[in-house]
Amino acid sequence: MEPIQAWSVKRISMQESLSRQIAQQLEGLITQGKIAVGDKLPTESQLCEMFGVSRTAVREAIAHLKSMGLVETRRGIGTRVLRAEPEGQFPARRISATTVEDILHVLELRLTLDAQAAALAATRHTPTDVDALQAAHRAFLAACSGDSQARHEDYVFHRAIVNATHNPFFVALYDQLHEGAIPRTKLLAVELDTAAVDAYLARVAREHAEILDAIIAGESQAAHDSMYRHLKRAYDNYAGYQ
Numbered sequence: 217m218e219p220i221q222a223w224s225v226k227r228i229s230m231q232e233s234l235s236r237q238i239a240q241q242l243e244g245l246i247t248q249g250k251i252a253v254g255d256k257l258p259t260e261s262q263l264c265e266m267f268g269v270s271r272t273a274v275r276e277a278i279a280h281l282k283s284m285g286l287v288e289t290r291r292g293i294g295t296r297v298l299r300a301e302p303e304g305q306f307p308a309r310r311i312s313a314t315t316v317e318d319i320l321h322v323l324e325l326r327l328t329l330d331a332q333a334a335a336l337a338a339t340r341h342t343p344t345d346v347d348a349l350q351a352a353h354r355a356f357l358a359a360c361s362g363d364s365q366a367r368h369e370d371y372v373f374h375r376a377i378v379n380a381t382h383n384p385f386f387v388a389l390y391d392q393l394h395e396g397a398i399p400r401t402k403l404l405a406v407e408l409d410t411a412a413v414d415a416y417l418a419r420v421a422r423e424h425a426e427i428l429d430a431i432i433a434g435e436s437q438a439a440h441d442s443m444y445r446h447l448k449r450a451y452d453n454y455a456g457y458q
Contacts, residue, residue: 375390
């Protein structure tokens, strides 16, 4: 890794998302090789000083890099670079314009609905809810390890979060979406790039784990933000097919 003093970083503008600006600059340093694969990022305190921002903004930026598959964080070790390029986008060769429009409409709704559901679940969940959430996550992982798109298991995981809000109106609205809430259910087999499916599902599994951990820990804002990042990445990916 190049010495930190050699990095060309810009102070953050208050006119744009702080975390996104930080993530973009760190992504650039990684893809340019200034922070090599295997190297650790500076500590949170160092990044706060470098960019002139709070720990919250730095943590959100790191979470964004994790969702791209660029870095991983381990307790007591720090944040390490995993790869020099972001993992590929959603594994589809092509998607019809009508299908993309439908997917984006549903994701627009879910950006608000699922994120708020995760926040409420973090403060309202019961031991029974935790059991259901963990079972749904295990089922998703098992489906990913088999010859499956894990569409049903993906829906069941998100539905379990909505159920943990204990708000019947959230539940009724989500049940109307049913498995159509999961974008992959709208894709034809011929549209998929099967070689990239495993990597994509691995990313989804990591994001689900992050959401689940925040909910179980009772961290409402972290649960909200993790869910929002999860769905916003999906939204941005599908918007790229327009």
